[in-house]
Amino acid sequence: MKNLLIIFVMLFTQMSLQVSAQAITEGKEYQVIRAQGDQGDVVQVYEFFSYACGHCYEFQPLIESWAESPPKGVQFNQMPAIFNERMIPLAKLFFTLEDMQLLDSVHHQVYEAIHEKRLNLLTEKKILDWAKNNESIKFNQFEKLYQSFSVDSKVKKAVQLTRSYRVPGTPYVTVKGKYITGPSMVLRPEGGGVDVVRFIATLNTLIEKD
Template identity: 95%
Template sequence: MKNLLIIFVMLFSQMSLQVSAQAITEGKEYQVIRAQGDKEDLVQVYEFFSYACGHCYEFQPLIESWAESPPKGVQFNQMPAIFNERMIPLAKLFFSLEEMQLLDSVHHQVYEAIHEKRLNLLTEKKILNWAKKNESIKFNQFEKVYQSFSVDSKIKKAMQLTRSYRIPGTPYVTVKGKYITGPSMVLRPEGGGVDVVRFVATLNTLIEKD
């Protein structure tokens, strides 16, 4: 992950050259998911992810580096994709951390617990047990927030967006509620994973696209 972040930072300065040199193509680097996008003051960019997704874990350094300084007028949002009821417990974990303003300190701990320590956090019981042992989390508050109306409302929104944006898997990124792209759509021709510069160029081009 650290190597990917280093590559991203080194190549970011080349992005504008890549955009001018190569046009992105519908059906290749991106898809149109709705004929009419969302009408909002800020351009909404959503990363749809799942803590249980290994590719999402690998994708975090890239998308978070981009999100540190997005183009002007852009709001970046992380959104758990919910395809079925089994995905709700981990989505509630994310929204609980968001409500408690703990994402900066605990978001990556969740990924590491699942993908490095190989912990099973797929059920509410296992999540609560993990949170109780985590020194960064005030458990009594977390338990209440996890079961709160606010978190349940965010779950409903996540389910609605997953459906209406036709999210096919994770990780994917939507722009304006109209376009979708993702690391699996912008791979290096020679293999070896996502083309970092090309992905960022695609994302920024979609932000400017009508």
Template identity: 35%
Template structure:
């Protein structure tokens, strides 16, 4: 990601008013998904947005992630997928910052590798010290990684992620939000593959 594109993204985030990110007042439960009481806006220039709420520390997210990645490759051009790292408590903030650091450094190819390192290789990637050591082994410059990790841009993105988590009333990970209107998850859809099937069906409801 270039500096220009990063700044553009930051200013786009800042341009969203606080009112647009107020939590939906309620969500109506359906078979396999919930419908928010109001459609939440996005900043995707008219495209339909799919949000993938996840945490690197979540074993269920590690299972769903490759399925979401494969599904994303089949989405039409007017649908965009945005991963959103969730921080239900302060102890999860560094994992949120890790994702946005990879985004800022244009190394999202390492996104699935983080899941692998934590859940298969049992590496404790839960704080900056361990994260930067791991990142250096992946070929990233340690100093640049740490500077980006602690940057204003990454902090701004984490704040936006927290606002989205609240606005969509996300109670657990992984969860998929479709078109600012629907939310589904493995617990709602009764399975990982079923979650993708349900998400696809919800896109169809939106005419996609």
């Protein structure tokens, strides 16, 4: 299924090349969030998400398939958006899985637990209980990392990036720390969800944009 999604995204990418840069409009498909973007040779692309967000769950196949083969010189990052203290426990879950190098195997399990199995993972206790009963997770290591300085530092960075990049909600994608776009900005005018071709065209155009 994942390989099929990658093929579809590659096809959509080719189609998106037909959407000219002139057709991508500030204030419609994207916004400028800062006059001066991040400096560096590598273009940083951040997906701001929340495990509790249903739209983020639906967005994962698209953004992750695109990230399988991003344009040259691009680094794709997933970043929990943190708008308030209630969002910290799930953000810590993500960073703990990242430190344990378990995102490939467990990241989607978290989404499925919340949105398919309807589990409540909004508190630290609920998360620890879930992790303890997950065969993919070494619980003692998980519990230690969940409370670690490393994870707390990453949470602070997530809070700072959410604010400085002016992330209005989830899911949104920032490019170069200067531009922001998201599926809600590229909906099909006739209905039917996200215009995948226009989203990919927008993302790739912003990567090339000064």
